[in-house]
Amino acid sequence: MTTEPHTISVETGKPRANGPRLAGPRRFLQRNGWALGSVIGGLLLWEFVSRVLVASKLFLASPSQILIAMVRLAQTGELQKDITISAIEFFIGYVAASLIGIALGLLMASSRAWKQALQPWVSGLYATPTIALAPLFILWFGVGISSKVVVVIVLVVFPVVINTEAGLLTTSPNLIETVRSFGANSRQIFFKVSLPSALPFIFAGLKLGIGRGLIGVVVAELFGSRAGLGQLISQSADAFNMPDLFAGVVVLAAAGIAMTSGFAWLERRLLPWRE
Amino acid sequence: MPDTKLSVVGLSKQFGELNVLENISADVAKGEFISIVGPSGCGKTTLLRIIGGLEKSSAGTVRLDDRVIDGPGRDRGFVFQQDNLLPWRNILANAEIGPEVGGYANTEQRSRTLSLLKLVGLEGFSHYYPRQLSGGMRQRVNLARALAVNPDLLLMDEPFSALDAQTREIMQTELLRIWEEGRKTVLFVTHQIDEAVYLSDRVFVLARRPGRINRIVDIDLPRPRPLALKRTPEFVAYVDLIWKLIEEDVRVSVLEEHA
Numbered sequence: 001m002t003t004e005p006h007t008i009s010v011e012t013g014k015p016r017a018n019g020p021r022l023a024g025p026r027r028f029l030q031r032n033g034w035a036l037g038s039v040i041g042g043l044l045l046w047e048f049v050s051r052v053l054v055a056s057k058l059f060l061a062s063p064s065q066i067l068i069a070m071v072r073l074a075q076t077g078e079l080q081k082d083i084t085i086s087a088i089e090f091f092i093g094y095v096a097a098s099l100i101g102i103a104l105g106l107l108m109a110s111s112r113a114w115k116q117a118l119q120p121w122v123s124g125l126y127a128t129p130t131i132a133l134a135p136l137f138i139l140w141f142g143v144g145i146s147s148k149v150v151v152v153i154v155l156v157v158f159p160v161v162i163n164t165e166a167g168l169l170t171t172s173p174n175l176i177e178t179v180r181s182f183g184a185n186s187r188q189i190f191f192k193v194s195l196p197s198a199l200p201f202i203f204a205g206l207k208l209g210i211g212r213g214l215i216g217v218v219v220a221e222l223f224g225s226r227a228g229l230g231q232l233i234s235q236s237a238d239a240f241n242m243p244d245l246f247a248g249v250v251v252l253a254a255a256g257i258a259m260t261s262g263f264a265w266l267e268r269r270l271l272p273w274r275e
Numbered sequence: 276m277p278d279t280k281l282s283v284v285g286l287s288k289q290f291g292e293l294n295v296l297e298n299i300s301a302d303v304a305k306g307e308f309i310s311i312v313g314p315s316g317c318g319k320t321t322l323l324r325i326i327g328g329l330e331k332s333s334a335g336t337v338r339l340d341d342r343v344i345d346g347p348g349r350d351r352g353f354v355f356q357q358d359n360l361l362p363w364r365n366i367l368a369n370a371e372i373g374p375e376v377g378g379y380a381n382t383e384q385r386s387r388t389l390s391l392l393k394l395v396g397l398e399g400f401s402h403y404y405p406r407q408l409s410g411g412m413r414q415r416v417n418l419a420r421a422l423a424v425n426p427d428l429l430l431m432d433e434p435f436s437a438l439d440a441q442t443r444e445i446m447q448t449e450l451l452r453i454w455e456e457g458r459k460t461v462l463f464v465t466h467q468i469d470e471a472v473y474l475s476d477r478v479f480v481l482a483r484r485p486g487r488i489n490r491i492v493d494i495d496l497p498r499p500r501p502l503a504l505k506r507t508p509e510f511v512a513y514v515d516l517i518w519k520l521i522e523e524d525v526r527v528s529v530l531e532e533h534a
Contacts, residue, residue: 178359181327181347182373182424192372196363273363273404 061242066250069243078232083251086217086228089145093152094213098206101157105164105202109194115165126158131219138224148228151220156209160202167201168194200274203267210259214252280305280460281326281428286335288321294485295321299335301479301488306458310471311479312517314524315532318486319464320432326462327353327430339428349377352421354431358413360405366392366416367401373424384423391419394453411442418453431463435470447473448502455499468521472496472513473505480520483528490520 029036043063050062057065073079104122107114134151141147171194179193221230229248236244267274281303288296295318303309311319324330326337328347337344339351347353352373360369371388374380392398395415405413414434421429435443447470454461465471471478475494482489494513496504504510 172359174355174357174359175361177329178353178355179361179372179376181329181351181353181355182376183346183348184376188376192376193361196361199363271363273365273406 057242058240059242061246065243066246070247070250073232073244073247079247079251082227082229082232082248085145086221086230087255089148089220089228090152090213090217092145093149093216094156094209096149097153097156097209097213098160100153101160101205101209102164102202104157104161105168108161108165109168118161122158122161125154126162130154131215134216134220135223138220143224143226148217148220148225152213152216155212155216159208159212160205163201163205163208164198167198170201171197200267200271203263203271207260207263210263211256214256218252278305279303280307280340281462282338283326284336284338286322286325286337287333288318288325288330288486289333296325296332297485297487299486299488301491303460303462305460308454308461308463308474308476309479310463310465310475310477311481312465312468312471312521313481313486313489314483314521314528315466316486316528317481317483317524319481322481322486323430323432323462323464326428327351329353349373349424350426351428351430352424352426354414354417354421354429354434356433356436358405358410358417360413360416360420362405365402365404366397366408369405369416370419370423372420377424387425388419388423391422392416394422394456395419396449410438411446414438414446415449418450422453422457422459427460429459429461431461433465434463436465436467443467443470444502450474451498451500468514468517469505469510472510472517473500478513478517480517482521483524492517492520 047062047064050060050065054060061069070079104118108118108122109115131151133154137150137154138147141150175193175197176189179189184192217228218230218233221228222234225231229252233245233248236242236248279302283299283301286296286299287294299322311322313319321330325332326344328344328351331345342350344351360366361372364372367385367388370392371380371385374384374388389398389401392401395418397412397415397419400408400412405416408416414437417434418431421431435446438446451474463471463474472494478492478494479488480490480492481487492513496509496513
């Protein structure tokens with residue numbers, strides 16, 4: 001085989017993020033120095049403002065007070081209980097919404113009739129702040145887990161539907177025709193072309209759903225619940241217990257960050273072909 | 276004609292009121308390399324797509340051996356103008372899509388596909404993703420993918436038009452080398468007249484409005500053909516002859532496009 005340099009030139013295939021993996025704290029500092037500095041600086045400023053400028057536990061808790069509150073809540077086991085309840089509500093609702101959302105997205109992409117029938121509801125409900133209906137769901141489904149699950153589903157399902165449908169519809173007709181030229185049937189075209197091509201969109205919808213789902217859990221719990229992080233926050237607010245309130249918020253923030261970055265990791269694993 | 280591979284009889288195609296192809300008839304022998312040239316809008320790509328089964332004709336029949344063609348199939352390998360590689364599949368999985376769709380992707384087929392990738396000069400690139408390859412390399416995968424179904428007929432729709440001039444010349448010699456090894460019957464659509472002359476046994480020159488075969492030019496040049504052949508007087512005479520056949524049509528179509 002002849003090897004003309006200009007046709008055999010290949011970019012090195014290593015994705016940027018996976019560059020040379022050098023361990024060690026120095027390397028870590030070099031890469032994340034500014035982020036680390038910004039976080040530490042922000043926490044110090046927060047500590048200063050709450051201790052010196054505000055100087056009242058009724059209005060603002062400092063990071064150190066929050067940490068102490070978290071340790072105390074963890075020692076009594078209350079924090080673990082609240083986290084468990086909220087996590088169960090989130091995951092049942094999130095998984096159900098993902099399945100329903102992807103299924104509805106598929107339906108809308110596959111037939112004109114379904115698209116027409118569902119589109120007004122999807123657009124309307126996506127634009128509506130359905131979180132305002134949370135009190136209603138509590139009335140219908142009670143103060144237990146099921147009402148929170150319903151609120152999470154309602155909040156998460158629409159971005160998933162919309163992204164799934166959009167992803168399937170943006171499948172390149174050229175790619176479809178190419179696979180069709182080899183005699184592929186419509187089922188093969190769906191599984192070998194449309195679905196893989198829509199995956200990045202579906203992922204984006206699922207990622208959007210994380211934040212919305214967390215909001216759903218907390219707000220639904222605020223309106224009425226027996227346990228959960230939202231209830232911890234609302235009770236602490238009633239008692240002007242700022243350290244406990246912030247403890248709940250910090251756990252939620254950590255959960256959001258962890259799940260979003262977990263998703264980013266999963267995306268890199270499942271969709272390695274993307275830039 | 277001895278050993279007719281492809282037989283087109285009375286083929287016509289209308290898009291609404293527009294006569295894109297009118298009464299095309301031609302035979303292609305087994306192992307022949309045919310190019311189809313013509314001004315834009317002469318329906319050369321439509322003709323190729325009908326033979327590929329990607330479009331229906333309005334009248335007439337296409338026969339491959341003795342089978343009448345009425346849809347896509349793995350007896351034909353289509354090489355598209357854009358490489359159309361599936362970005363989430365690596366090179367090997369892209370090249371194997373035909374056998375996979377046909378339900379016969381096994382280890383034996385796998386080694387056949389690997390040797391095809393070697394044939395097109397991509398040995399060792401099996402696990403690269405399309406975005407990691409240059410345009411020329413992606414077109415090689417495009418060709419290997421079409422060859423992987425071991426087609427009776429290779430249909431190529433301006434496969435080198437998106438490549439830069441130098442890469443295109445190299446790809447032409449590579450295509451001839453690959454073709455000499457398997458002697459597939461090839462239909463090659465292009466608007467580059469020199470490309471058509473360089474590659475082909477015969478060139479079908481189409482005219483436009485309606486699209487029809489104006490002339491079939493036999494290219495009587497010895498094989499194998501080095502690139503230097505393009506600078507010989509015989510070669511230039513063929514290019515000149517074909518250019519004169521379509522010059523008037525091209526002028527009209529250029530004027531129409533700018534109107």
